[in-house]
Amino acid sequence: xxxxxxxxxxxxxxxxxxxxxxxxxxxxxxxxxxxxxxxxxxxxxxxxxxxxxxxxxxxxxxxxxxxxxxxxxxxxxxxxxxxxxxxxxxxxxxxxxxxxxxxxxxxxxxxxxxxxxxxxxxxxxxxxxxxxxxxxxxxxxxxxxxxxxxxxxxxxxxxxxxxxxxxxxxxxxxxxxxxxxxxxxxxxxxxxxxxxxxxxxxxxxxxxxxxxxxxxxxxxxxxxxxxxxxxxxxxxxxxxxxxxxxxxxxxxxxxxxxxxxxxxxxxxxxxxxxxxxxxxxxxxxxxxxxxxxxxxxxxxxxxxxxxxxxxxxxxxxxxxxxxxxxxxxxxxxxxxxxxxxxxxxxxxxxxxxxxxxxxxxxxxxxxxxxxxxxxxxxxxxxxxxxxxxxxxxxxxxxxxxxxxxxxxxxxxxxxxxxxxxxxxxxxxxxxxxxxxxxxxxxxxxxxxxxxxxxxxxxxxxxxxxxxxxxxxxxxxxxxxxxxxxxxxxxxxxxxxxxxxxxxxxxxxxxxxxxxxxxxxxxxxxxxxxxxxxxxxxxxxxxxxxxxxxxxxxxxxxxxxxxxxxxxxxxxxxxxxxxxxxxxxxxxxxxxxxxxxxxxxxxxxxxxxxxxxxxxxxxxxxxxxxxxxxxxxxxxxxxxxxxxxxxxxxxxx
Numbered sequence: 001x002x003x004x005x006x007x008x009x010x011x012x013x014x015x016x017x018x019x020x021x022x023x024x025x026x027x028x029x030x031x032x033x034x035x036x037x038x039x040x041x042x043x044x045x046x047x048x049x050x051x052x053x054x055x056x057x058x059x060x061x062x063x064x065x066x067x068x069x070x071x072x073x074x075x076x077x078x079x080x081x082x083x084x085x086x087x088x089x090x091x092x093x094x095x096x097x098x099x100x101x102x103x104x105x106x107x108x109x110x111x112x113x114x115x116x117x118x119x120x121x122x123x124x125x126x127x128x129x130x131x132x133x134x135x136x137x138x139x140x141x142x143x144x145x146x147x148x149x150x151x152x153x154x155x156x157x158x159x160x161x162x163x164x165x166x167x168x169x170x171x172x173x174x175x176x177x178x179x180x181x182x183x184x185x186x187x188x189x190x191x192x193x194x195x196x197x198x199x200x201x202x203x204x205x206x207x208x209x210x211x212x213x214x215x216x217x218x219x220x221x222x223x224x225x226x227x228x229x230x231x232x233x234x235x236x237x238x239x240x241x242x243x244x245x246x247x248x249x250x251x252x253x254x255x256x257x258x259x260x261x262x263x264x265x266x267x268x269x270x271x272x273x274x275x276x277x278x279x280x281x282x283x284x285x286x287x288x289x290x291x292x293x294x295x296x297x298x299x300x301x302x303x304x305x306x307x308x309x310x311x312x313x314x315x316x317x318x319x320x321x322x323x324x325x326x327x328x329x330x331x332x333x334x335x336x337x338x339x340x341x342x343x344x345x346x347x348x349x350x351x352x353x354x355x356x357x358x359x360x361x362x363x364x365x366x367x368x369x370x371x372x373x374x375x376x377x378x379x380x381x382x383x384x385x386x387x388x389x390x391x392x393x394x395x396x397x398x399x400x401x402x403x404x405x406x407x408x409x410x411x412x413x414x415x416x417x418x419x420x421x422x423x424x425x426x427x428x429x430x431x432x433x434x435x436x437x438x439x440x441x442x443x444x445x446x447x448x449x450x451x452x453x454x455x456x457x458x459x460x461x462x463x464x465x466x467x468x469x470x471x472x473x474x475x476x477x478x479x480x481x482x483x484x485x486x487x488x489x490x491x492x493x494x495x496x497x498x499x500x501x502x503x504x505x506x507x508x509x510x511x512x513x514x515x516x517x518x519x520x521x522x523x524x525x526x527x528x529x530x531x532x533x534x535x536x537x538x539x540x541x542x543x544x545x546x547x548x549x550x551x552x553x554x555x556x557x558x559x560x561x562x563x564x565x566x567x568x569x570x571x572x573x574x575x576x577x578x579x580x581x582x583x584x585x586x587x588x589x590x591x592x593x594x595x596x597x598x599x600x601x602x603x604x605x606x607x608x609x610x611x612x613x614x615x616x617x618x619x620x621x622x623x624x625x626x627x628x629x630x631x632x633x634x635x636x637x638x639x640x641x642x643x644x645x646x647x648x649x650x651x652x
Contacts, residue, residue: 009075009276010308010342012093014121015103016113017637020133023259024103024268025066025079031190031266032068038189065306065326065342073273076342077101088371088403088420090117092353094124096293096308096342099276101268106132106140106256108609110148111580113639118153127246129253129275131268135163136170136258149252157254158215158242159208161267164198173256173264174201176208177235177242182267189262215251216241239274246275279340285310288356290337295353295400296344301331303396304344305351309337319348353402371403372642373418374573374618375425376527378443379432380414387413390438397428404428407520418448421640422622447619449527450571450645453479457567461538462558464550471554474538477563480531494519494529498536510548511536514556524565530645534559571645573618578611579628581636586610588631596620615643 015021029035067076078093094100100121104114121128130149132142142163149157161173164181172183174197181198185191197205213233217224220241226233245251253275257264285291290313294306306326314336315323324331324344337343351357379394381387394406394415405418419425425445432438457477464471480495496515501508519529541551577598581589583605589612590600598616605611621640628636 007073007273007278008338008340009073009099009272010077010097010279010340011075011099011101011272011276012078012080012090012097012126013101013103014080014090014093014117015133016105016108016111016117016639019103019105019108019111019114020259021103022079024101024131024133024265025064025077027259027262027265028070028075028077028269029066029068031262031269032070034066034068064328066328067325070269071273075269075272078342088401090120092294092306094120094126095291096306098126098278098280099272100126100128101131101272101276102128103131103133104145104149106135106142106145106258107137108580108637109145110152111578111637111639115152116639116641122249125249127249127275127277129246129255129271130157131264132254132256133259135256136261136263142256146254149254153252155250155252156215157252158211159256160253160271161256161264162201162204162208163256163264164201170258170261170263173267174198174205174208175267176205176212177239179209184261184263192266212238212242215245219244219248243275247277281310281340288358289313290357292351292353292355292357293342295351297396297400298331301346304331304346306342306344307337307357309339309341309343312339313337321346321348352399371420372573373403373405373420373448374642375419375422375445376448377417377419377425377429377445378414379417379429380412380441380443382439382441384413386439390432390440391415393432393436393438397432420642423625445622447527447572447617449648450530451522451524451527451568452529452531452571453477453563454567454569455479457562460558460562462554462561464554464557466550466553467547468543469547469550470542471550472538472540473536473554473558475558475562476535476537478533478535480533494532494534496534496536498539500536500539506548507539507551510552511555514552515559518556518559523563524568524570526570529568530571570648572648574615574643574646575618575621576613576641576643577616577621577638578613579636579638580609580611581628581632583610585632585636586612589628589636592627592631617646 013021013025026035026038030038064079065076066079067074069075078097080090080093102114102117102121104110132145134140135142146157146159149155160176162176163170164172164174164183172181172193172195174181179197181195183193183195185193213223213227216233216238217227218241220237222237223233223241226237242251242253246253253271255264255268255271257268259265288310290307290309290311292305293308296304296306298304304324313320315321322345323334323337324346325334326342326344331344334343337345381390391408394417398404398406403420403424407416407418408414409416417425417428419428422445429440429442432440456479460475460477462473494516496508496512498508501511515534519532522528577593579589579593586603589610590603593600593612593614593616596616597620598614600612600614602613603610604613618640624638624640628638
């Protein structure tokens with residue numbers, strides 16, 4: 001029987017696209033003897049990239065969870081996607097963990113998604129350490145990345161390891177804490193060869209060592225006394241001071257290496273144990289049994305909840321049918337959930353993402369982040385007999401990913417799928433066809449525009465005589481203020497108000513439902529209405545209890561007849577685009593962006609790459625991935641994030 005680990009860690013691994021994050025995850029599993037052989041991302045064999053679309057594209061799409069044991073510490077880690085379209089997976093990970101490993105490319109340094117990851121880390125107050133990866137690649141410069149960390153993240157980094165190069169090849173690292181050199185073994189990847197610190201690195205090492213002593217002495221009286229007296233400082237005391245400094249979030253431990261070459265990974269694993277905290281469960285959280293952080297659907301098992309446990313519980317608690325440990329795509333049954341652990345459960349009770357689980361299975365809703373749908377595509381079945389299965393599947397997938405929503409078109413039997421980005425939409429649709437064998441016709445993605453009323457419209461009336469019942473209404477319309485474009489945000493996108501009906505009544509509910517449905521459809525055919533206030537001024541009927549269908553029809557006719565397209569303006573999603581490319585390609589990239597109506601806000605350089613920040617209409621970015629590769633010979637990257645909605649000057 002294996003010994004129970006003395007301590008636990010829950011961590012997330014974050015990075016910009018192509019910084020080597022999943023390769024790092026693979027090494028954590030390999031060097032801890034959790035897996036026998038290493039699978040490479042480029043070959044589609046990485047343990048944590050188990051979806052077919054992940055294998056084909058070489059990117060992470062769904063956050064993968066796995067655990068390993070290193071030096072009697074059990075570490076559960078979440079390998080997150082680097083692409084902004086799958087940011088919901090990063091949000092889920094940071095809600096579930098206490099610590100973060102932020103992987104930075106030694107070649108490209110801090111990229112736009114690295115900065116967004118750091119901002120999310122700060123918002124969630126996770127404790128972090130950094131890995132400068134890919135130091136085996138030509139053009140890598142860890143000193144430059146260190147400087148970027150200082151200026152961009154506004155923290156003081158301190159080096160725990162320094163790369164060693166021999167004949168322009170990365171050969172090992174200097175362990176600054178333990179004052180020795182560690183070289184990789186060419187015969188056995190799991191072995192290290194200890195040696196003396198190379199003479200040519202002595203000055204760099206001494207400066208890094210002095211930085212450790214300076215920082216630790218500020219956070220440890222023992223280190224301060226030994227430092228001032230000139231006595232030898234035990235590594236354990238030095239580490240304790242550095243740990244306290246890291247917990248202040250003003251300092252960032254930095255490890256150097258190359259995951260692909262197996263350099264620096266075991267030192268990183270030591271750092272995870274040393275600097276990242278054990279699970280923290282506050283008294284406030286202990287009132288709950290746990291929180292649902294993610295929902296997944298397995299074809300042979302149905303709905304599975306990923307839960308962060310705030311108390312220890314076993315099967316049969318909370319009507320739980322089974323508790324699992326998660327290992328990439330596999331689930332392994334376990335007897336109980338430990339306090340602070342991340343587990344998967346199958347339950348008889350229905351939960352939503354963000355639900356706090358209480359005793360007797362009662363849940364308390366903890367509202368999750370709202371995501372801005374920017375694109376839409378129409379899905380139509382080729383085989384009508386498959387409708388119920390596909391409809392259920394779409395609802396399940398939307399339930400497991402809050403950044404995706406699905407709306408059924410009751411008149412045609414089709415669906416409208418809304419997503420936050422082009423890549424997410426493409427991946428989602430491909431998975432429907434390949435993973436779930438859905439025989440669907442998928443329309444071209446369209447921008448989800450917003451239609452907004454230009455000015456107030458008062459005194460709209462309508463009268464309906466139907467089945468011996470007369471219904472008469474009068475409506476006023478106005479535009480709500482919202483936060484897009486710098487205005488004040490409305491609590492609801494569209495609001496029906498009145499002083500003449502009880503808002504809890506069946507009649508008001510029918511009118512509000514009709515109003516919301518009308519706004520979703522829009523009037524111009526380009527998107528939904530946003531920011532519309534409808535005020536019911538007059539409402540009368542000739543019978544004691546008018547039929548709801550007559551009320552519904554009178555109301556919807558008034559909306560359809562009097563709210564016409566010429567009364568509305570169209571607003572389109574404006575995106576913040578950041579392009580990083582070698583300086584030699586900057587001119588051609590800028591010329592192309594100008595042709596796409598991009599407005600450059602900032603143009604910078606780190607000495608190697610040009611960094612272009614601009615605003616651009618979302619519709620102008622379709623197909624940009626392929627084009628940027630062509631313009632930069634495959635060396636350009638970009639990140640696209642939603643900025644605001646802006647008015648379209650000409651009719652689309």
